[in-house]
Amino acid sequence: MATHIAPLRKLCRFLIEIGALHVLDGNDIHLSLKELYEKLSNGKSGCYWELFEVYKHLRSLGYVVGRHGIPWSVKGQHIKSGTCSLEGSQESNEMLEMEPKDENSVIELFNNMQITDVSPAFNVYLPNSKFRKSSPGDPSFVLYISRCSPPSRVEIEALERKHGAIPFKFCHVENGRVSFFSFAKTELPVLP
Amino acid sequence: MMPRWKGKGLQAKANADPMSKIVSQLQSSLIQFETRGLLSSCSVLVEVDAELADLLNRSCFGRPRITAQEDKQWFQLDMEEAFYLCFSLKCLKVIGEDGSIKSNEELWDYFKSKKLVFPVSYKVYSHLRHKNWVVRSGLQYGVDFVAYRHHPALVHSEYAVLALSEGDNDLNGRLRVWSDVHCTVRLCGSVAKTLLTVIVNSNNQGANSPSCLEHYTVEQRTITRWNPERSREDQTGPKNGTKKSTKHNDLAGTVKDKV
Numbered sequence: 001m002a003t004h005i006a007p008l009r010k011l012c013r014f015l016i017e018i019g020a021l022h023v024l025d026g027n028d029i030h031l032s033l034k035e036l037y038e039k040l041s042n043g044k045s046g047c048y049w050e051l052f053e054v055y056k057h058l059r060s061l062g063y064v065v066g067r068h069g070i071p072w073s074v075k076g077q078h079i080k081s082g083t084c085s086l087e088g089s090q091e092s093n094e095m096l097e098m099e100p101k102d103e104n105s106v107i108e109l110f111n112n113m114q115i116t117d118v119s120p121a122f123n124v125y126l127p128n129s130k131f132r133k134s135s136p137g138d139p140s141f142v143l144y145i146s147r148c149s150p151p152s153r154v155e156i157e158a159l160e161r162k163h164g165a166i167p168f169k170f171c172h173v174e175n176g177r178v179s180f181f182s183f184a185k186t187e188l189p190v191l192p
Numbered sequence: 193m194m195p196r197w198k199g200k201g202l203q204a205k206a207n208a209d210p211m212s213k214i215v216s217q218l219q220s221s222l223i224q225f226e227t228r229g230l231l232s233s234c235s236v237l238v239e240v241d242a243e244l245a246d247l248l249n250r251s252c253f254g255r256p257r258i259t260a261q262e263d264k265q266w267f268q269l270d271m272e273e274a275f276y277l278c279f280s281l282k283c284l285k286v287i288g289e290d291g292s293i294k295s296n297e298e299l300w301d302y303f304k305s306k307k308l309v310f311p312v313s314y315k316v317y318s319h320l321r322h323k324n325w326v327v328r329s330g331l332q333y334g335v336d337f338v339a340y341r342h343h344p345a346l347v348h349s350e351y352a353v354l355a356l357s358e359g360d361n362d363l364n365g366r367l368r369v370w371s372d373v374h375c376t377v378r379l380c381g382s383v384a385k386t387l388l389t390v391i392v393n394s395n396n397q398g399a400n401s402p403s404c405l406e407h408y409t410v411e412q413r414t415i416t417r418w419n420p421e422r423s424r425e426d427q428t429g430p431k432n433g434t435k436k437s438t439k440h441n442d443l444a445g446t447v448k449d450k451v
Contacts, residue, residue: 057420061420061421063420126423146370149368149369149370150367150368150369150370153391153411154358156413169418172370172373172374174370179374179417180417180418180419181377181415181416181417181418182414182415182416182418183413183414183415184414184416185411185412185413186388186413186414187412188320188323188351188388188412189323190323191210191211191323191324191325191341191342192207192210192211192324
């Protein structure tokens with residue numbers, strides 16, 4: 001683990017800065033990109049890449065994206081290891097202050113993340129939703145990343161019971177395309 | 193998705209002439225004239241006079257066949273349409289090639305032999321028809337049915353319907369892979385329809401006779417594509433942001449409008 005810390009620090013810095021759309025100087029970008037891509041390809045089940053694509057796609061559009069099940073940090077407070085934090089949108093003033101120990105915990109964002117069709121990946125909040133890390137509220141929707149096949153009715157019903165009023169969507173990543181689908185229960189009305 | 197009426201005043205016209213009433217009139221007339229259909233491959237042919245022809249057209253059952261005959265008109269009914277008139281509305285009897293009237297069970301077996309998924313597709317057809325939706329073949333859109341709020345002359349169809357079944361004995365292999373989801377949703381969107389899947393659960397009742405149908409349950413789900421580029425500005429409320437998105441974007445599944 002120790003031998004991985006330095007490149008992973010660079011990795012997470014790059015990830016954060018991609019989220020904030022900062023521009024690094026040429027050398028940094030080049031190195032981080034290569035390391036970034038290597039790390040993402042070698043993750044468990046090789047699934048980091050899809051997670052990263054989705055995360056990047058939504059963040060670049062201004063959405064607030066948090067890892068499902070991981071609490072948001074509060075500015076100025078200690079970040080416990082095993083938790084991760086994501087700063088808000090580019091316009092937000094709540095930028096995460098990066099201490100070395102914080103970088104390690106941010107690694108947790110993608111570390112140990114596996115894409116399974118039944119475990120939710122992200123909580124997503126709409127841009128300009130007055131999101132505050134101190135009280136994020138319910139996400140606009142929970143996002144599942146699908147790898148193999150579309151969800152069955154049984155799977156969808158189980159998720160509806162799990163999430164209650166909070167909607168969820170499925171995301172499919174293939175060939176660099178990120179597509180989002182909703183499977184909403186409905187009942188056609190009886191017409192006169 | 194809001195219904196798209198084809199012209200001004202047509203919604204009012206539809207409201208003044210409810211489909212349930214038209215179908216009811218059709219049912220009465222078919223019974224009155226003791227109409228008989230002829231079984232022909234995957235269709236049932238019926239010979240009707242002008243009054244019945246008008247009712248068939250207005251209720252959207254069958255397609256008229258162009259013939260040289262002047263006093264009577266021939267209509268060709270799909271299997272689901274014919275079975276609905278026979279079994280659900282009990283207003284039509286079908287004659288086989290031996291000249292005898294087919295029972296519902298015989299018709300059921302016959303249609304199943306022509307179309308393996310007939311029990312599922314019929315359940316979906318009848319479920320929507322019972323709610324007074326007009327249901328027609330959706331073949332040209334790559335789906336099983338299209339559902340209209342009223343006669344197609346008055347309104348565009350809102351839903352492209354796929355009849356799916358649950359479990360391992362699902363003979364309709366649609367939407368099993370993501371590429372099919374992409375393809376079908378895209379096609380539906382390009383013809384301004386929402387993809388509606390109606391999932392039939394046979395509850396282990398099998399399909400030996402039409403009486404199994406009443407034990408089948410159905411669940412309806414819409415499958416829509418969410419476009420994150422278009423949702424960003426929609427801020428009617430943080431909690432339900434996705435459900436209240438603009439009409440160009442997420443065509444949410446809840447149909448709340450009433451005719």
